[in-house]
Amino acid sequence: MISFTDRLEKASEAAKSLVCVGLDPDPARMPVPGVLEFNQAIVDATASLVCAYKPNLAFYEALGLPGLQALEKTISHIRSAAPGAIIIGDAKRGDIGPSAQAYAKALFEVWGFDAVTINAWGGHDTVTPFLEDASKGVFVWCRGSNPGSADFQDVQTVSGTASGKENMPLYRNMALACQEWNTKGNLGLVVGATVPDQLRKIRATCPAMPFLIPGVGAQGGDLAEAVRLGTDTRGRAALINSSRGIIYASSGTDFAEAAAREANKLREGINKVLEADGKGWP
Numbered sequence: 533m534i535s536f537t538d539r540l541e542k543a544s545e546a547a548k549s550l551v552c553v554g555l556d557p558d559p560a561r562m563p564v565p566g567v568l569e570f571n572q573a574i575v576d577a578t579a580s581l582v583c584a585y586k587p588n589l590a591f592y593e594a595l596g597l598p599g600l601q602a603l604e605k606t607i608s609h610i611r612s613a614a615p616g617a618i619i620i621g622d623a624k625r626g627d628i629g630p631s632a633q634a635y636a637k638a639l640f641e642v643w644g645f646d647a648v649t650i651n652a653w654g655g656h657d658t659v660t661p662f663l664e665d666a667s668k669g670v671f672v673w674c675r676g677s678n679p680g681s682a683d684f685q686d687v688q689t690v691s692g693t694a695s696g697k698e699n700m701p702l703y704r705n706m707a708l709a710c711q712e713w714n715t716k717g718n719l720g721l722v723v724g725a726t727v728p729d730q731l732r733k734i735r736a737t738c739p740a741m742p743f744l745i746p747g748v749g750a751q752g753g754d755l756a757e758a759v760r761l762g763t764d765t766r767g768r769a770a771l772i773n774s775s776r777g778i779i780y781a782s783s784g785t786d787f788a789e790a791a792a793r794e795a796n797k798l799r800e801g802i803n804k805v806l807e808a809d810g811k812g813w814p
Contacts, residue, residue, distance in 0.1 A: 536647065536669040536718040539618065540742055541768060543583040546616045548813040549799045550763070552584035552744070553791075554622070554775025555606065556591045557599075561780050563787045567595065567602035572609050573788035574779050578795040579614035584771050586620040586744075607644060618646045620744070620771075624673055626651030632661040640668050649673060649722055649744070652706065659713055666716040669742065674710070674734060675703040677724025677747030686730075703730060707737045720744060723762065725753025725772070732761040743770045748798070749777025755798070759805040767811025774798055 534542075544550055555574065557567040564570050575585065587606060592599035610619055621643055625635040632654075639648045640662075647669030652658050662670045675685050685703040700708075710719055721738060723731050725747035735743070745762045747753035755772070763770040778798070782790030806812050 533667050535666050535716075537742060537769070539646065539667065540583070540669065540771075543616050543618050544768060545813065547581065547583045547799075548803065549581060549583045550759075550768075550770055550772050550802050551582040551795055551799045552586050552618075552620070552771040552773040553578055553582050553778050553795060554746075554773050555585055555587040555779065556775045557595075557602070557779075558591065559595075561783070563783050563785060567592070567599065568605050568609075570779075570787075571602070571606040572613075574791050575606075575610055575613050577788040577792040578778070579617070581792065581795045581799050582614075582617065584618040584620055585610055585614070586622050586773060586775075588622040588775070590622075604643075618669070618771075619644075620647045620649065620669070620671070621645035622649045624649050624651045626653050626658050628654045628657040632658055636661040636664070640665065647671060647720075652710070656709070656713060659710070659719070663713070663716055663718060666718050669718050669720060671720045671722050671742075671744045672706065672710050674706050674721040675723045675727055675730045677726045677751050677753065681724070681727075701730075704733060704737060707734045711738050711741065714741060722746065724751075725755075725758035725762070726751055728754065728757040728761055731758070735761055735764075740764055740769060744773060745770055746773045746775075748772055749774040755801050756805050759802050760809065763806075763811070767806045767809065772798065772802055 562570045592603040621639045649671045652672045686701045689705050691705045720742035722744045725745050743762050778791050778794045781794040
């Protein structure tokens with residue numbers, strides 16, 4: 533069985549890309565009425581430029597049963613149009629016991645996602661049910677890209693480390709715990725590009741774990757900093773996500789072509805940084 537980290541690396545190398553496209557359909561902004569039609573056009577236009585797609589379940593759930601049916605068909609279309617791409621179910625589920633087990637079954641077995649995002653507020657009991665299959669990835673929300681993340685995630689805590697008790701922000705405590713729980717190598721972290729200092733510290737704490745990095749694009753995160761601070765020592769193990777900046781690049785009939793241009797612009801921007809640091813693609 534191929535591990536999730538190997539699958540992610542293979543997808544990145546095939547496309548020579550660290551770009552992840554967030555598929556967040558909003559009928560008020562889509563230039564076509566159908567969610568599936570919109571997603572299919574975006575995927576077809578960007579399939580050769582990206583290594584991952586990230587449907588945000590909230591946008592589909594908000595549309596009721598038709599939205600969920602569109603999600604099911606979107607996943608199927610990605611499998612056909614971009615068979616090597618990683619599909620991340622951005623669900624941020626967070627529960628314990630049978631509920632967590634049911635969430636894991638739903639996201640991995642029913643929907644068939646390659647990876648999911650979760651909220652680990654419930655601690656180890658929340659995370660464990662998602663880690664059973666080493667070929668499936670789990671990204672724990674560690675430090676958000678939104679300003680309000682600081683309300684709790686930056687709060688100072690006291691935690692036991694190898695060198696004794698240490699004061700640290702909650703997000704670093706979370707990162708250390710995830711490092712310990714990552715026994716199968718399929719656990720990663722969500723860390724925002726809008727908080728470069730936190731991104732740098734978390735990467736130092738977890739040098740090899742894959743990072744899902746939102747906040748570049750519409751939220752204003754600096755791309756070069758996200759690449760240099762968020763990738764591992766080889767310039768890999770990171771997904772730079774852009775949603776609105778790509779899928780809503782145009783409100784006209786050329787929306788798919790505009791999405792491809794923005795995805796390629798992001799890809800080339802990332803690769804320029806990697807090449808400048810001697811970490812380009814072979």
